[in-house]
Amino acid sequence: MKQLVKKSALTFSLLGAVLSASVAAQEPIQPIEPATNINQAEAELGKKLYFDPRLSKSGFISCNSCHNLSMGGTDNLTTSIGHNWQQGPINSPTVLNSSLNFVQFWDGRAKDLKAQAGGPIANPKEMAYSHELAIEMLGSIPGYVKEFKATFGNEAINIDQVTQAIAEFEKTLVTPNSRFDLWLKGNQSAITAQEKSGYQLFKASGCVACHNGPAVGGSMFQKMGLVKKYETSNPAQGRFDVTGNEADRHSFKVPTLRNVELTYPYFHDGQAKTLAQAVDIMGRVQLGREFNKQEISDLVAFLKTLTGEQPKFALPILPASTERTPLPEPFEVSAAE
Amino acid sequence: MKQLVKKSALTFSLLGAVLSASVAAQEPIQPIEPATNINQAEAELGKKLYFDPRLSKSGFISCNSCHNLSMGGTDNLTTSIGHNWQQGPINSPTVLNSSLNFVQFWDGRAKDLKAQAGGPIANPKEMAYSHELAIEMLGSIPGYVKEFKATFGNEAINIDQVTQAIAEFEKTLVTPNSRFDLWLKGNQSAITAQEKSGYQLFKASGCVACHNGPAVGGSMFQKMGLVKKYETSNPAQGRFDVTGNEADRHSFKVPTLRNVELTYPYFHDGQAKTLAQAVDIMGRVQLGREFNKQEISDLVAFLKTLTGEQPKFALPILPASTERTPLPEPFEVSAAE
Numbered sequence: 184m185k186q187l188v189k190k191s192a193l194t195f196s197l198l199g200a201v202l203s204a205s206v207a208a209q210e211p212i213q214p215i216e217p218a219t220n221i222n223q224a225e226a227e228l229g230k231k232l233y234f235d236p237r238l239s240k241s242g243f244i245s246c247n248s249c250h251n252l253s254m255g256g257t258d259n260l261t262t263s264i265g266h267n268w269q270q271g272p273i274n275s276p277t278v279l280n281s282s283l284n285f286v287q288f289w290d291g292r293a294k295d296l297k298a299q300a301g302g303p304i305a306n307p308k309e310m311a312y313s314h315e316l317a318i319e320m321l322g323s324i325p326g327y328v329k330e331f332k333a334t335f336g337n338e339a340i341n342i343d344q345v346t347q348a349i350a351e352f353e354k355t356l357v358t359p360n361s362r363f364d365l366w367l368k369g370n371q372s373a374i375t376a377q378e379k380s381g382y383q384l385f386k387a388s389g390c391v392a393c394h395n396g397p398a399v400g401g402s403m404f405q406k407m408g409l410v411k412k413y414e415t416s417n418p419a420q421g422r423f424d425v426t427g428n429e430a431d432r433h434s435f436k437v438p439t440l441r442n443v444e445l446t447y448p449y450f451h452d453g454q455a456k457t458l459a460q461a462v463d464i465m466g467r468v469q470l471g472r473e474f475n476k477q478e479i480s481d482l483v484a485f486l487k488t489l490t491g492e493q494p495k496f497a498l499p500i501l502p503a504s505t506e507r508t509p510l511p512e513p514f515e516v517s518a519a520e
Numbered sequence: 521m522k523q524l525v526k527k528s529a530l531t532f533s534l535l536g537a538v539l540s541a542s543v544a545a546q547e548p549i550q551p552i553e554p555a556t557n558i559n560q561a562e563a564e565l566g567k568k569l570y571f572d573p574r575l576s577k578s579g580f581i582s583c584n585s586c587h588n589l590s591m592g593g594t595d596n597l598t599t600s601i602g603h604n605w606q607q608g609p610i611n612s613p614t615v616l617n618s619s620l621n622f623v624q625f626w627d628g629r630a631k632d633l634k635a636q637a638g639g640p641i642a643n644p645k646e647m648a649y650s651h652e653l654a655i656e657m658l659g660s661i662p663g664y665v666k667e668f669k670a671t672f673g674n675e676a677i678n679i680d681q682v683t684q685a686i687a688e689f690e691k692t693l694v695t696p697n698s699r700f701d702l703w704l705k706g707n708q709s710a711i712t713a714q715e716k717s718g719y720q721l722f723k724a725s726g727c728v729a730c731h732n733g734p735a736v737g738g739s740m741f742q743k744m745g746l747v748k749k750y751e752t753s754n755p756a757q758g759r760f761d762v763t764g765n766e767a768d769r770h771s772f773k774v775p776t777l778r779n780v781e782l783t784y785p786y787f788h789d790g791q792a793k794t795l796a797q798a799v800d801i802m803g804r805v806q807l808g809r810e811f812n813k814q815e816i817s818d819l820v821a822f823l824k825t826l827t828g829e830q831p832k833f834a835l836p837i838l839p840a841s842t843e844r845t846p847l848p849e850p851f852e853v854s855a856a857e
Contacts, residue, residue, distance in 0.1 A: 236588075241597075243585070260578075264580050267605050503784075504596065513601050
């Protein structure tokens, strides 16, 4: 009899899981899955490049400076600090789960991570280097030459390989097993009643129209200030800067909400300092509604369930420069020197 | 018979190892040993603090910015970049094996790592924060509050705990098992004939008078330009700036030569770009001799055997700020904003 009860309980539990799974399959948000089909050699090389400040003119700024993997893949600044302490024009988006974005950059000017990776290296306001100098630098370092050859086969390093390796590393930076994903996969107790209420409101009020899919965003452009004008002193025009179409003015890639608890401050201009502010503003300018205090609290509670497992890896050790390596130029050389 | 031969071979091999070990014990350089007696909780907390740019005014500069553990515990710059891209006054020394230094900083103004750790945080040319703001920042972050309490017991975070934790992490940053240490411990084939020649010359020519002990340095002050004036545009006065004694002018802590292959450029002013240059200059200004090309080559070969195992650990994930956390101030706020 005891055995029978146990079996029934098991059957019931399995049935519950199957039902939950089928419910989850109908949700507009899907779980993040661990990265697969990664070229490990490329990703390992890309990890070194991602952390290497020698890809900047100053020798001080690496990809990780503004997309810091200790801090949700961002710098947590309103806009970033670039070469010579220049103020960046826009908030640095998280690199976490960025492989799930349909295009890269806020204005979508890069079609994928590989196309994106070359941008900051050569941007005079960011790393302020050039692709030519980057290749010369890498080619002067035997540790890199050997690893590029082992990874890509051919003799000379080129920028295509550099961006390919960085992009491959970035593909590993997904964050599965958030509490929300555990709930999606059938663990009913993975999120609280308030968090569920927040999710219901997230769907019912229309947030999910843009923030959907595994990345809870990253799959379309949308106008910032759809219902009501968004007030900002930031001059970015978004997609308009790429297409020149008036309809694209102030249209930005919808950002992922994965790990949004860690990726403050918010929006392309970094003007929302807290999740509560961000939710309040989104309600007003995108949905034309004012969420009350309880609703904001519920929505924020839901959003915090989207924090997944952060990428875990050993800090890479970079191969040493040689006397042939171009010297970094952090400061303008005065005539006296 | 075969068995007997084997036994004899084993006995001979053991005897060889014992003899080598006793020889090694008489060498002026001793092996680096792995760190022991580490308070793991303090070290784990200290690792987070070491990587946390929120300990700077800008939210952009961490301990690891200038003592980068991907790059031999240095920034590989002539002098460092500080808050608002200010040019630092002196070359950033490596944090690797810094627990073995008899005092800290080039001028020895800090008696130990703990006393050192508070300096850069509050230095207006470096991280440009204050101890008070650092404590307020940490106290606003539940993840830190919990970890400090679990580590130190008491309720309120104080700067003493912050520097204690950072120092404890830094104690773990030793680099054992360099090829030279394997040789010191009896592995005759761990270094080449040229590297041995370099070491013999290192001893015979007097380098070892200052560069000795497990850190191959770090145990005394010495005048830069002992035999012949050292020409530099760097205004640092070294130990004189601390004591005011004329005899201490241009006297600096002798730097460790461990991992010197990775810690370029060299000297307190960072003016020697390569090991060959550094060796040549040291010969002239400290020893009054001109090493010939072969001698420089041998000495450099020896120095490269001092590269040990670099610290290996997972990049720490930092606890998120809250709305109570003071915002970083990377840029001066203009009157218009």
